[in-house]
Amino acid sequence: MRKRTLKRGLTGFWWLTLVFLYLPLAVVVMFSFNAANSAASMTGFSLRWYHQLFANDQIMSAFGNTLVLALASSLIALAIGCLIGYGMYRHRHRKLGWLIVLIYLPIVLPDIVFGISEMAFFVKLHELTGWFKPGLGTMIIAHVTFQIPFVALIVYSRFVGLDPTLFEAAKDLYATPIKRVVHFMLPTIKPALISAFFLSFTLSVDDFVISFFTSGPESATLPIYIWGAIKKGVSPEINAIATLMIAAVALAAVASLAINRRKA
Amino acid sequence: MTEIPSAQRATQHAGDSSATPADSGEAEHVAQPHGSSQHELSEHGPSEHDRPADGGSERSASSIHMQGLHKRFGNSTVALDGVDLTIQAGEFFTLLGPSGCGKTTLLRILAGLEEADDGRLTIGQRDVTDVPPHQRSVNTVFQSYALFPHLSVRENLAFGLKMRGVDRQQREERVARIAQFIQLGDLIDRRIDQLSGGQRQRIALARALVCEPDVLLLDEPLSALDAGLRSQLQVELLRVQKRLGMTFVFVTHDQDEAMVMSDRIAVLNGGTIQQVGPPRDVYERPVNAFVARFMGHDNLYPISRREGDRVTTELGELVLEPGTAGSDELLLIRPETLDVLPGTQQGANHLHGRVVERLYRGSHAEFRLAVGAATIQATINNRGHRLPEVDDEVTLVVAAEDLVTVAA
Numbered sequence: 001m002r003k004r005t006l007k008r009g010l011t012g013f014w015w016l017t018l019v020f021l022y023l024p025l026a027v028v029v030m031f032s033f034n035a036a037n038s039a040a041s042m043t044g045f046s047l048r049w050y051h052q053l054f055a056n057d058q059i060m061s062a063f064g065n066t067l068v069l070a071l072a073s074s075l076i077a078l079a080i081g082c083l084i085g086y087g088m089y090r091h092r093h094r095k096l097g098w099l100i101v102l103i104y105l106p107i108v109l110p111d112i113v114f115g116i117s118e119m120a121f122f123v124k125l126h127e128l129t130g131w132f133k134p135g136l137g138t139m140i141i142a143h144v145t146f147q148i149p150f151v152a153l154i155v156y157s158r159f160v161g162l163d164p165t166l167f168e169a170a171k172d173l174y175a176t177p178i179k180r181v182v183h184f185m186l187p188t189i190k191p192a193l194i195s196a197f198f199l200s201f202t203l204s205v206d207d208f209v210i211s212f213f214t215s216g217p218e219s220a221t222l223p224i225y226i227w228g229a230i231k232k233g234v235s236p237e238i239n240a241i242a243t244l245m246i247a248a249v250a251l252a253a254v255a256s257l258a259i260n261r262r263k264a
Numbered sequence: 265m266t267e268i269p270s271a272q273r274a275t276q277h278a279g280d281s282s283a284t285p286a287d288s289g290e291a292e293h294v295a296q297p298h299g300s301s302q303h304e305l306s307e308h309g310p311s312e313h314d315r316p317a318d319g320g321s322e323r324s325a326s327s328i329h330m331q332g333l334h335k336r337f338g339n340s341t342v343a344l345d346g347v348d349l350t351i352q353a354g355e356f357f358t359l360l361g362p363s364g365c366g367k368t369t370l371l372r373i374l375a376g377l378e379e380a381d382d383g384r385l386t387i388g389q390r391d392v393t394d395v396p397p398h399q400r401s402v403n404t405v406f407q408s409y410a411l412f413p414h415l416s417v418r419e420n421l422a423f424g425l426k427m428r429g430v431d432r433q434q435r436e437e438r439v440a441r442i443a444q445f446i447q448l449g450d451l452i453d454r455r456i457d458q459l460s461g462g463q464r465q466r467i468a469l470a471r472a473l474v475c476e477p478d479v480l481l482l483d484e485p486l487s488a489l490d491a492g493l494r495s496q497l498q499v500e501l502l503r504v505q506k507r508l509g510m511t512f513v514f515v516t517h518d519q520d521e522a523m524v525m526s527d528r529i530a531v532l533n534g535g536t537i538q539q540v541g542p543p544r545d546v547y548e549r550p551v552n553a554f555v556a557r558f559m560g561h562d563n564l565y566p567i568s569r570r571e572g573d574r575v576t577t578e579l580g581e582l583v584l585e586p587g588t589a590g591s592d593e594l595l596l597i598r599p600e601t602l603d604v605l606p607g608t609q610q611g612a613n614h615l616h617g618r619v620v621e622r623l624y625r626g627s628h629a630e631f632r633l634a635v636g637a638a639t640i641q642a643t644i645n646n647r648g649h650r651l652p653e654v655d656d657e658v659t660l661v662v663a664a665e666d667l668v669t670v671a672a
Contacts, residue, residue, distance in 0.1 A: 162413075163408050163410055165406045165407075165408050165410040166410050166412060166413075168375075168377050168397075168404075168406070168410065169404070169406060169410035169411075169412070170412075170423075171376070171377065171396070171397040171398050172375055172376075172377070172397050172398075172402070172403055172404045172472075173398075173403065173423050173424035173427055173471070173475065174398045174399075174424050174427040174428045174475070175398055175423075175427040176398055176427075179427055183423070183426070183427065184412065187414045187415075188412070188413070188414045190414070
């Protein structure tokens, strides 16, 4: 009897959790199709906010920046993180745990601390060298720094999961060092690379604080634009952007799930 | 099983165990000291086309010479302590010993996966001491099989050929041929994770054989399999080796397996070779107590006195075959050389004892007997005679020529 009550309680809790997670999203999606310029009542279905959205140069430029930033930083982080992950695997007997802690530390710091220090650092560098003008470039560098540990760890754990004699088998079967990379290592860790890329991409699109402090006047991303826009109140346009982002993330999640399932 | 046409030729070559001129030529062809596989493609690719499609490559087995191989790990662990060994071309050679004896290290040095600290290694006519593994015409069947999980069976089989730059059509032909030879049937289109242990083992063997290496190395390839499958694959492996006439170097800790399969066995302990010889020599004439015990012999007795052919042990006095050389330290009596007679009978090399334990095994029975203060094991074939019971007083008889003296 008590067991059943407990079970019912837990089920109820589960549904409550889902409600708090998804209902706000649902509201945003709903109001993005609102005919009236109101966040209070639905007056009818309309795509006007989407039309406005795509006509808004500022939003389109922010969208472009977000995409360029996420793509560039993810690819760079993938390349560097992959090397670090492999290096950690190769030298796993040398107790390099501190190395991971070292690259992980900035991530567990509050974003705002990391963001402010990055900003100060880039400003100083700009004064000294004339390079590193706050903008997309500095943002990419900042994003890469926080993406790298995730990529490195994903790649590392994939390597650790492999039979170590596979590396020897590749050597034994006449693969030169380069061929080992192309025909053995990269194909073997491909699933890890794909999920690391998706994760990096999401982290980048997600990030507001660090982007905010390292951006320049020309390089606002969608989160920065939204932040600026909602100071004037939540417009239905923002709802439309949010809806598109929700759709994109859902699509990416489904895609990565499908890829993983095909691999398994 | 279908014959690989080139196999017949190889077997003939293997007959004369010395390295033939063709041998050295082949060694140069397969892996040049400095050439990457890509170079081999451009230089040797066309000549592969000229060969008859069924012929594979003209090849003969390679001999292996090891000279003063030393290897230590860290500062303290000595894995190999001066190994000198010659393995004949076309031989099924087994490295036998307990774990940590250095047999796997030696195999890995042959493969190039480990570098010797000191010493020389020659395969065929070529000094490969400093040649990396991907430039050696040597392939390994790994204990864990090490099949690439991201590739199908077919792609696994073709991997080595692809890395060597063999063109697609040739690859497909050779993979098809080896698949037929090892009788893989429809396994070839499976994924690796759909295979059982025994199937993986055969794929791993096929993947190594398809490259037609000068030497095939096998690192305890059967140890993960259950007994029935194991003996079945022992026979299959032996057949493959005899047909191809390839030099096989096999590592195992199982003395029965070593005896069944090998032309010759090297018993290793503590990084040194204890004895090298055909299975019969190693089993029947072990040179020291370690080899004797490792081959499963327990009836070892310290010799307290030796006068000519007469030796005294705690069992009593026994007469050796005249002129028995060897050490005077231990006497070995193999259990199966003993005859057990009822009652107390007198004669040379007759020992009197009492049955302490009897293990009935169907085809034979194993006895533990007390002879004075000593115990001795005897194995008697079950020919339908009455088998002695526990507590029976019996007479043990051993022929002088079956007594062996062994170093401690």
